Amino acid sequence: MAQMLERFVSPGKGNGLRATVGIRRGQLLYSAEPLACCVSNRLTKDVCHRCFSRRETLMRCSQCKTARYCNTTCQKQAWSAHKRECKCLQSLIPRIPTDSVRLAARLIFALLSQSTGSSEELYTLEEHESHLSLMSEKRKQGLSQLASMLELYLQQEAPGLAQEVTSALPPSCQEPLSLIAKVTCNCFTICDGELQEIGVGLYPSLSLLNHECRPNCVMVFEGTNLQLRAVQDIKPKEELTISYIETLSLTEDRQRQLEEQYLFTCRCQRCNSKDTDGLMLSGEETTWRLLKDALPKLEEHKAEFNWEALLKSCSHLLSTVGVDVPDENLYKLRMTDMALDACVHLGRWEEALGYGEKTLPVYRQYFPDPHPVHGVQLVRVGKLQHYLEHIDDALDTFKQAFQIVKFTHGEGHPLTTDLLMKMEECRTELDQL
Numbered sequence: 001m002a003q004m005l006e007r008f009v010s011p012g013k014g015n016g017l018r019a020t021v022g023i024r025r026g027q028l029l030y031s032a033e034p035l036a037c038c039v040s041n042r043l044t045k046d047v048c049h050r051c052f053s054r055r056e057t058l059m060r061c062s063q064c065k066t067a068r069y070c071n072t073t074c075q076k077q078a079w080s081a082h083k084r085e086c087k088c089l090q091s092l093i094p095r096i097p098t099d100s101v102r103l104a105a106r107l108i109f110a111l112l113s114q115s116t117g118s119s120e121e122l123y124t125l126e127e128h129e130s131h132l133s134l135m136s137e138k139r140k141q142g143l144s145q146l147a148s149m150l151e152l153y154l155q156q157e158a159p160g161l162a163q164e165v166t167s168a169l170p171p172s173c174q175e176p177l178s179l180i181a182k183v184t185c186n187c188f189t190i191c192d193g194e195l196q197e198i199g200v201g202l203y204p205s206l207s208l209l210n211h212e213c214r215p216n217c218v219m220v221f222e223g224t225n226l227q228l229r230a231v232q233d234i235k236p237k238e239e240l241t242i243s244y245i246e247t248l249s250l251t252e253d254r255q256r257q258l259e260e261q262y263l264f265t266c267r268c269q270r271c272n273s274k275d276t277d278g279l280m281l282s283g284e285e286t287t288w289r290l291l292k293d294a295l296p297k298l299e300e301h302k303a304e305f306n307w308e309a310l311l312k313s314c315s316h317l318l319s320t321v322g323v324d325v326p327d328e329n330l331y332k333l334r335m336t337d338m339a340l341d342a343c344v345h346l347g348r349w350e351e352a353l354g355y356g357e358k359t360l361p362v363y364r365q366y367f368p369d370p371h372p373v374h375g376v377q378l379v380r381v382g383k384l385q386h387y388l389e390h391i392d393d394a395l396d397t398f399k400q401a402f403q404i405v406k407f408t409h410g411e412g413h414p415l416t417t418d419l420l421m422k423m424e425e426c427r428t429e430l431d432q433l
Helices: 073-092 099-112 136-157 162-169 176-186 204-208 253-260 269-273 285-303 307-319 330-345 350-367 374-389 391-408 414-431
Strands: 006-009 014-019 028-032 036-039 188-191 199-202 218-222 226-230
Touching: 006 350, 014 204, 028 204, 036 099, 073 099, 073 414, 099 136, 099 176, 099 199, 136 176, 188 218, 253 269, 253 414, 285 330, 307 330, 330 350, 330 374, 350 374, 374 391, 391 414
Parallel strands: none
Antiparallel strands: 006 014, 028 226, 036 199, 188 199, 218 226
């Protein structure tokens, strides 16, 4: 697959990736396993630390009490990567270091156990930028604290580790601060098929991809395997781009987030034209601002899994203030999505479907290209329709979802195969009526 891609110097952006041949929408361009990865701290009890599958019950490592696995097979396969980490975790029980510290440590352990580098790598760890010179003093201080934590964490593993690190790591990665900075600037969030975060990982070659707010490629995961697919037709020598952030935001908010997290100002066509800002702010500002101002508190309820309080607040605001705000308004859409999430967690399926169906025409407007977020939303709504025996509607929604996920996820992805099964179930049920 790498023969379809090549490194080049992207004007104004530094290193980039571009196509060497014409590429069709939906084509798989690159797939890669991470150089290092770890499950997110908040999900350590819910996700297998080897295959990244969600399970209701997982086996716990008897030594560190932190790592969890589907079964003995996953545990045995994970041991070579986990054994050094296990000693570090044991020394800190019951505390667990942050995701970035654990990922940096796993990177070090992976490099120490590597015999040779991959010949297919387009971009090496040594070439990754730390961007320390561009960071504010406040951010550097935060990273310095993480670097100190990393040193403390690694000291527990073996007294001679520092000497091993010096001999095995590239010079620019031997300083803990530089390594932490590289990790935080270049890691990817690993998501499940429904785009829920489950971990973080380093995929060196794919760090070459530059950002656009309307990219021509998307990344999806199958376990920890990252797959890069085209969502537009791409010409030879055209740059491949992804979005580093959630694009369903106002231009000002996207640019601020990119400046804070990735230290650059986005000047893409979408940012320059501010093409969807007017639609996102549709309605009277004095009315929709009430929804906007309520969102931080609602986010707190969601983070705390306080679904009852979240649904109560959302339903009240949407049925009072929200009736005077167009469905396309960004803040109303976010609140409607939160209400949908709350209803699903509370098992209130009819209400969930009502909220879900309201979002679909809006998603269609905001995602003109095939996009995983739009496809997953259609799958969610289709499952609710199917469960509630709205079979005709469910089949139609699943068909719409398939027209998206066949491009974004590919026909062999578990989400796509599950979707095809759901469509077949609907057809069978309709034949029996």
